[in-house]
Amino acid sequence: MKSTPNGLRKLVVSLMIPMMVTSGVATLPExxxxxxxxxxxxxxxxxxxxxxxxxxxxxxxxxxxxxxxxxxxxxxxxxxxxxxxxxxxxxxxxxxxxxxxxxxxxxxxxxxxxxxxxxxxxxxxxxxxxxxxxxxxxxxxxxxxxxxxxxxxxxxxxxxxxxxxxxxxxxxxxxxxxxxxxxxxxxxxxxxxxxxxxxxxxxxxxxxxxxxxxxxxxxxxxxxxxxxxxxxxxxxxxxxxxxxxxxxxxxxxxxxxxxxxxxxxxxxxxxxxxxxxxxxxxxxxxxxxxxxxxxxxxxxxxxxxxxxxxxxxxxxxxxxxxxxxxxxxxxxxxxxxxxxxxxxxxxxxxxxxxxxxxxxxxxxxxxxxxxxxxxxxxxxxxxxxxxxxxxxADKRVGPKVNVVIGKTAGGQSITKSTTKSLENAIGETVVDGQLYEANKPGGLKADFAMTNNGGVRSDLIPNAQGQITWGAAMAVQPFGDVLQVVEMTGQQIQDALNQQYYNPAFFMQVAGLKYTYTNTPGGKQHAKVLKMTKTDGTPIDLATKYRVVISDYIHTGGDRFYAFKNTPTLGSLGTDSDVFVQYIKDMATANQPLTAPKPDRKIYQATGTTLTLPTSAAPVAVK
Structure with a gap:
């Protein structure tokens, strides 16, 4: 991959942060x-x-x-x-x-x-x-x-x-x-x-x-x-x-x-x-x-x-x-x-x-x-x-589009508004749903779920009654990409996360894991991953194999996420569209309205500060 010059990098990041979406298709493509x-x-x-x-x-x-x-x-x-x-x-x-x-x-x-x-x-x-x-x-x-x-x-x-x-x-x-x-x-x-x-x-x-x-x-x-x-x-x-x-x-x-x-x-x-x-x-x-x-x-x-x-x-x-x-x-x-x-x-x-x-x-x-x-x-x-x-066209698809499948907390939209760390609420809702569906009884079981930002195309916008319709869910995930559970080492997961930082137009939304990163001025990539953990704080070992939900699109290296290529496939969950719809239905059945996740999965660590590692390791200075 080619590095992105600093001036343009600021330009790209600045245009990604607002995401400028109110309905329909997102303004940030691949x-x-x-x-x-x-x-x-x-x-x-x-x-x-x-x-x-x-x-x-x-x-x-x-x-x-x-x-x-x-x-x-x-x-x-x-x-x-x-x-x-x-x-x-x-x-x-x-x-x-x-x-x-x-x-x-x-x-x-x-x-x-x-x-x-x-x-x-x-x-x-x-x-x-x-x-x-x-x-x-x-x-x-x-x-x-x-x-x-x-x-x-x-x-x-x-x-x-x-x-x-x-x-x-x-x-x-x-x-x-x-x-x-x-x-x-x-x-x-x-x-x-x-x-x-x-x-x-x-x-x-x-x-x-x-x-x-x-x-x-x-x-x-x-x-x-x-x-x-x-x-x-x-x-x-x-x-x-x-x-x-x-x-x-x-x-x-x-x-x-x-x-x-x-x-x-x-x-x-x-x-x-x-x-x-x-x-x-x-x-x-x-x-x-x-x-x-x-x-x-x-x-x-x-x-x-x-x-x-x-x-x-x-x-x-x-x-x-x-x-x-x-x-x-x-x-x-x-x-x-x-x-x-x-x-x-x-x-x-x-x-x-x-x-x-x-x-x-x-x-x-x-x-x-x-x-x-x-x-x-x-x-x-x-x-x-x-x-x-x-x-x-609206009349023809209406009977299917307007079917209510769930609701959001307080009837609020869950948006693509993106933080400086490149997290957005609807993207993380999508991967939360993928991980949840994989781990249902009788499912394939997975440790993490990851999706590219281009695969999440819209805010999730409820109707006037605060209800989520089938059409609103499909606007978020319109591609119908096939979700696969693949086997990856911790090192491959880290490589995939680092590939976000070669070109900030492409980035990941993650579920089941958190990581700390820092900037790398002058390097081929403008930031790098320092530490990864599961959501409960358990360190992710680089040599251990984990099960990860990804789409068939990024499994073939789509959006230049080449770390996913050729990883062994353990099974399929179905299309991303169907899985997202089912997740919303499952939350409705459990009487759990969808709520925007807290953006705390990508944690920035400033250069020159000390990174706190698990107690078994000594603190490390970030250079």
Whole structure:
């Protein structure tokens, strides 16, 4: 693993601590901010493009150049009805989201552009993770409801994210093209109407190992003509998957594909496009970035720096980023980079011109805007057609989603708000449940349970009566990963915990154990484990073998937790979703409402202090 520079490490940790989740899908995905490239930033102060000064009027350029608009989203994650807080620049907007509102704002932006510039040169694009890690109104319908919403919102071009591989790329391709589900599909899926999205998928750096070509006939790029006042030009759209894809979905779903270098792939196809007379290029890429404290940083910035070295004359004018679920709007060299949060809470609107003489972008601007609620912006009417898709999906899954399975203490939500030591209440509730279910009479028996932060996707939010519904539980654990009990030595457990501290974007929630850690300035990892004990204080011996509940995802090294790979499997508990639901039911039967655990499982020990060990050992100075 690569170490994370100190400045970016602070950035990553700072964005993880709030977790910015109010409902639906969490804002922190399984990202990897590996290097510390930076770019300049743009300020987004306006709630809608109707207020944006430079978007209000025609200019002299309208007479000589061709006006174009690119409307983009990323990481929708099946968020048909998801709402939450949108943090855009220094502004905070409450209750943003839902596809009905998103559709309305896309329509508003496009209509404004058409009115001002008398142009129909608008393209709607998305940058991956359309589906996966989604609420029940998408996941229970095999995400076909989300495909219907994307069709209703008239998205034309998209690329692949890591979650398009969750159920295997063949399944994603099925729903993309509106094909019937297999005979073994759930009745909800069997009865859902099939419609193609009419979206073209472009991906330049995913190829099948057997053919060295993109799967399912996907193209690395598309060319589209634009025209105005009798003049024409071309725009190229390149799609890009994140380079670390192989570390994220289930291994069986990516084993047949090669993931090529991002910058090298852009450079290759930019040159091809250039030879075809295309000198205005848009990249839609499922690669992470964030604008924060006056800097734009993350892998996207590093990719563009590398691209500019490989191909200094490249024509990439706009880069629509994704994966980290953060706000971004900045310049990296000559390229505008944007990212619009996640789950339909925001969108980006890029406007500018293509010169018919040079074929290049000129005067390209981009801004990110919130998807405001009807209460906060009553003048924008919700798109009834798209809202009806979400309403229909809710109705179809309602009988299952609304079944009450338990309750929380005092009707309180159990949240993903994360401490400085990277503990959060809902994550620890999940692993507490896994350990409890493993140790029920007749169970597999386990000493500990551990899960990656990316496997826990939402707060646990009870209904108005303080009851936990099946849908609320499924929003927390939507993947259906298989839980396994594996055998690990104490040393392997310590190695897994230490792997959190190579890249703080990936961390563990633990049950049945506690540990003390300290920082390691200048080392390959920014912290290390000093001491591990069971919950009752019994030391964990490095040579002793223990039984640990983990998901099949991290058992294959997912999220770069390689210490779990090849550990012997002793049995399976079932899917994480089913186990969590059963745990809530068991607590209800025992009349024990769920309560947020106390965050005392990861204890920080400052460098230069004395660590107290068990009485059989002498105190040790922490260096």
């Amino acid at each position: 990202l990897a901010l590996a290097k510390a490239g930076t770019g300049s930033t743009e300020v987004d102060n306006y709630r809608t493009p109707l207020k944006q000064p430079e978007y209000q009027h025609r200019t002299k350029q309208d007479k000589r150049d061709i006006p174009v608009q690119v409307l983009g989203i990323n990481d929708l994650h099946g968020g048909l009805s998801t709402t939450g807080t949108a943090y855009i620049g220094s502004h905070q907007y409450q209750n943003t989201g839902t596809v009905g509102r998103l559709a309305a704002y896309l329509d508003q932006a496009q209509n404004q552009f058409k009115r001002v510039h008398h142009s129909k040169n608008t393209f709607r694009v998305e940058a991956g993770d359309m589906v996966g890690a989604a609420p029940a109104d998408s996941s229970l319908l095999a995400h076909e409801s989300t495909m219907h919403a994307l069709r209703g919102m008239k998205f034309q071009i998209g690329t692949l994210g890591n979650h398009e591989f969750d159920r295997g790329l063949p399944e994603f391709n099925r729903i993309l093209h509106g094909k019937k589900a297999g005979a073994g599909a759930d009745a909800l899926v069997q009865h859902y109407p099939n419609e193609p999205t009419n979206m073209k998928i472009v991906v330049a750096n995913v190829v099948k190992k057997s053919t060295n070509k993109a799967p399912y006939g996907y193209k690395p790029y598309l060319i589209r003509k634009v025209k105005a006042h009798g003049k024409t030009a071309k725009i190229g759209f390149i799609g890009l998957e994140l380079g670390s894809l192989s570390d994220i979905p289930p291994a069986k779903n990516v084993k047949d594909y090669k993931i090529l270098d991002e910058a090298e792939s852009i450079a290759k196809y930019d040159r091809i496009l250039n030879k075809k007379g295309v000198k205005a290029v848009v990249v839609m890429a499922h690669t992470a970035v964030q604008t924060r404290f006056g800097e734009t940083a993350g892998p996207t910035v590093d990719i563009l720096h590398k691209l500019n070295k490989l191909d200094p004359k490249n024509n990439v004018g706009l880069y629509v980023a994704a994966h980290s679920h953060q706000y971004a709007n900045g310049m990296v060299g000559k390229t505008r980079v944007v990212q619009a949060l996640s789950s339909g809470k925001a969108y980006d609107d890029a406007q500018g011109y293509v010169s018919p003489k040079t074929g290049k972008f000129v005067g390209l601007k981009a801004h990110v805007y919130p998807v405001l609620s009807a209460k906060d912006d009553a003048k924008v009417k919700t798109n009834a057609k798209v809202a009806a898709i979400a309403k229909d």
